[in-house]
Amino acid sequence: MYHNLTINIYQNSIQELISFITTNNFSKIAVIVDQNTQLHCYSFLVNRLPEHTTIVISAGEEYKNLDTCNQIWQHLTDEAFDRKSLVINLGGGVIGDMGGFCAATYKRGISFIQIPTTLLSMVDASAGGKLGIDFQGYKNHIGVFQLPSYICIYPIFLQTLAKRELRSGFAEVIKHCLIADAQMWDDIKKFDPKDLVNKDFNWDFIIQHSIQIKSKIVETDPTEMGLRKILNFGHTLGHAVESYFLPIPAQKLLHGEAIAIGMICESFLSFKQNYISSEDLANITQFIIKIYGKPLISAAEIDKIIPLTLQDKKNSHGSVKFSLLKSVGNCGFDINITADEMYESLVYYSQL
Numbered sequence: 001m002y003h004n005l006t007i008n009i010y011q012n013s014i015q016e017l018i019s020f021i022t023t024n025n026f027s028k029i030a031v032i033v034d035q036n037t038q039l040h041c042y043s044f045l046v047n048r049l050p051e052h053t054t055i056v057i058s059a060g061e062e063y064k065n066l067d068t069c070n071q072i073w074q075h076l077t078d079e080a081f082d083r084k085s086l087v088i089n090l091g092g093g094v095i096g097d098m099g100g101f102c103a104a105t106y107k108r109g110i111s112f113i114q115i116p117t118t119l120l121s122m123v124d125a126s127a128g129g130k131l132g133i134d135f136q137g138y139k140n141h142i143g144v145f146q147l148p149s150y151i152c153i154y155p156i157f158l159q160t161l162a163k164r165e166l167r168s169g170f171a172e173v174i175k176h177c178l179i180a181d182a183q184m185w186d187d188i189k190k191f192d193p194k195d196l197v198n199k200d201f202n203w204d205f206i207i208q209h210s211i212q213i214k215s216k217i218v219e220t221d222p223t224e225m226g227l228r229k230i231l232n233f234g235h236t237l238g239h240a241v242e243s244y245f246l247p248i249p250a251q252k253l254l255h256g257e258a259i260a261i262g263m264i265c266e267s268f269l270s271f272k273q274n275y276i277s278s279e280d281l282a283n284i285t286q287f288i289i290k291i292y293g294k295p296l297i298s299a300a301e302i303d304k305i306i307p308l309t310l311q312d313k314k315n316s317h318g319s320v321k322f323s324l325l326k327s328v329g330n331c332g333f334d335i336n337i338t339a340d341e342m343y344e345s346l347v348y349y350s351q352l
């Protein structure tokens, strides 16, 4: 099931993509877009792709659910897609995760290609084969592991991405540096937050770097039995924060924004375990707040966020397991943390 991924990060690789598609002689092709990627990204592909149908879904995390999967499966069924057909996911992490999930389960699995259009999906979500949807408020609760047949990255798509989305995607870049590359952490620490929302920023290097780190980890542990868990640094509390605010429109956080809060809290836990120094904790905290500001979390909200970690997918036998920094650039996993310690970490954040 897991084979080497082909990842192209060059604008001119469109020819290779087309030749991959024609060589494989797919019976039918569907391109999944949301309203935004239909408007901004689809024109880049439409005349180059062989005959295909488009499936347009509503944009946003709140549509990453079974209802939207129903629409996708219905469309494939109505157009009699068979097992030799292809789905192309043209969008951010929501389309990649959900379109991939629909493809991986339709008739027990058809081929799919990821063409990520957000920074977050270019540096993280499109690679690694985790697919899925949210369920009853729990993030990525239903899903499968299945690698795409092909991933194509065109940084040009970032030109139309909202600044807030660009900044959100950078959280996964910070994560990759903190868990695996102390030298690169030293470099990005010097970035001015204004650079990160500059459309002309040279993202190619950053994308390559993140993909390399992620691919190396995923290759050694594709189904997250061990080491791959380090990619969840910041995500245990981050997902709980994201899930908590998801149904509250005024406070809704983007994935990366929630993970940024999660990384501060989990760096605090790393410090409390005597893994990282107080100076490291201060550097991480200051850098993240400089970029993302500090969304408020009240004491009453902390009480509601903590139980949400009980659904985290790394848990086993009823205990909440964290991936924590052993040092900057090095991460451990399966570290038991109590509810009191989680509470303390969110209080640390809220009192900053």
Ligand SMILES: NC(=O)c1ccc[n+]([C@@H]2O[C@H](COP(=O)([O-])OP(=O)(O)OC[C@H]3O[C@@H](n4cnc5c(N)ncnc54)[C@H](O)[C@@H]3O)[C@@H](O)[C@H]2O)c1
Pocket (backbone or CB within 6 Å): 034, 035, 036, 037, 040, 041, 059, 060, 061, 064, 091, 092, 093, 094, 095, 097, 117, 118, 119, 120, 121, 124, 125, 126, 127, 128, 129, 130, 131, 139, 140, 157, 158, 159, 160, 161, 162, 165, 168, 169, 255, 256
């Ligand atoms: N599978 C994984 O390993 C993995 C890893 C990280 C995150 N994720 C998931 O990814 C999701 C978040 O992904 P995201 O941040 O890409 O969100 P997203 O897919 O919702 O995209 C963000 C917004 O940008 C719009 N958009 C996308 N590309 C655009 C472009 N080029 N120009 C203009 N607008 C554009 C979208 O329509 C959407 O409104 C979450 O559901 C998260 O759980 C998955």
Ligand SMILES: [Zn+2]
Pocket (backbone or CB within 6 Å): 124, 172, 235, 255, 259
């Ligand atoms: Zn993430």
